[in-house]
Amino acid sequence: MAGGRVEDLLRELAPQVLAVLTRRYGDFAAAEDAVQEALLAGHQHWADGPPEHPFGWLVQTASRRFLDQRRSEASRRDREQRFQREQPPAYDVVDRDDSLALLFLACHPALTPASAIALTLRAVGGLTTAEIARAFLVPEPTMAQRISRAKQTIRAAGARFEPLTPAEQTERLPVVLHVLYLVFNEGYAATSGDDLNRVELSAEAIRLTRMLHRSLSDEPEVKALLSLMLLLDARLPARTDDAGNLVTLAEQDRGRWDRDLIAEGLRLLDEAMGTGRVGEYRIQAAIAAVHDGADRAEDTDWPQIHALYGLLEVLTDNPVVTLNRAVALAMVDGPLAGLALVDSVADRLPDHPRLLVVRAHLLEQSGDGEAARRLFRRAADLATSRPERERLLMLAARHPS
Incomplete structure (x- = not known):
């Protein structure tokens, strides 16, 4: 083997x-x-x-x-x-799989997201402390302390290892989904380091979410989160060029996308729609589905994406979502409309790299290359991911001073 x-x-x-x-x-x-x-x-x-x-x-x-x-x-x-x-028996007779109970325990509400992520990957994912530390680019002793504190916090909170009641499970499910979402995002677009992707993290997030879906197959947001992960992961083969450089969504060779993953993601999203209150993962998965359904970037249904981001904005009140809506709005009504929307949330995101990048792109589209160059360089100075920094510097170089 x-x-x-x-x-x-x-x-x-x-x-x-x-x-x-x-x-x-x-x-x-x-x-x-x-x-x-x-x-x-x-x-x-x-x-x-x-x-x-x-x-x-x-x-x-x-x-x-x-x-x-x-x-x-x-x-x-x-x-x-x-x-x-006491001598342990050679084999245990196990009449149930308690992986789900462990997942909910590792994502206890008393933990910070960072601690819940670390404990989930070790207790439920089976990763070693060294593997988790490497994935998040921190020293192994630092990660070991984080995991130790997480276990102490769970003990202090009086948490017990036992199946949750349906009410407790419903109450804690959003935390579990959020932790899995964060693990996937860090794998899909690493926030720091030399690599664009950390495939081991995104793959582990998908594996754990599949496990959750098998146990909670009727939960629409579980289906939606798994759908979102698959629809995004399908693009992985086209996200970098032969040199490992980032390739934007608009420039990707869509013939390299994994059509089987897209088909599975679309099926899950279709099953999730129309059941219960619409949550943020269903909306995000719907946005990803619109992108994945376009054979060419120019065929993208931007009005629909703009409308979906509007729903997500109402649901989350997240200014980063507003920035994404600004990009879609610019594709529908032009860059000046997008810039006005960016300005409306600028005070909530002072010098945020995402705001700088979106504003730079829209200024570039409006013909102000000099202002775009300055913002791309400022964003590059703030970038903690080498591929992202190099991409921003390349974009700035398209507009020599």
Whole structure:
């Protein structure tokens, strides 16, 4: 079995093993540490392929790690004799998959988004601390502290590992969706570093959202979020050129888009529409669907996109959404109309890179190349992603001073 397949199997089994240990011993934080050690052991020992019963192997290994941790804790010496008598069974009989309960626990409302993302990727995604740290370009000790604090916060909040009631699940679902959305976005368009994409993050977000969809197949916003991810991920092959440079949506070779992903995304969006209150993921997926449905950039239905951004703006009151609507409005009514809309939210986004870029593009369309050049350069100075910075400098260079 190839190394990649072993990693896929480990990540698939990680939340199930963690669920077994948490149910058995009642300590999520310690169980999560033990499972991480078992996953590392699996990476080392499964180089030539997994054992006959990989799930049982991981449960047994993680249980032993857990008991070793317990025995080494001075504050629990009085329990040492009892734990020494405990021997984990070779295999566990599992009558349910608790991955969903783990996902909701890792996305606890008491956590900050950054902490929830880190804990979700480790506890449910099966990524190591080192992998998560590399993905977010922070030192491994920093990420380890973030994960440790997240587990302490969950413990302090009195959270228990158990299936949520339907009411609790409905209440917490928006947090779970938001965390998965943030993970995908960081993978699809990295906010910092040398790479435009972090495919491992966007792929993990899609995998976890598929898992959520399997369990909550009637939830329209879950379908919509998965649809949005697939419709955007379908463009991945065309988002960079052979040199790794960013290719804008208007310039992409749409023949390279993944039509199977687009078809699946459109089907999910169609299923989500017309059921319940329309949420932001359905609107975003609808916008992505309009773009993906145009064979050429010039065939894009900009009036429809402008209308959809208007709905999203009302729903979210997000000034960045207004900037996106300004771009669509410029395609419908001209750049001056778009610039006026940008001006209406400028005080809410002082010197925000996105505002600078949108205003620069619209000034360029209106014929003011000198002003566009200055704004592109200012935005490049603020950019934390190397591909984005290089693209902005290239755009500025089209208008020599």
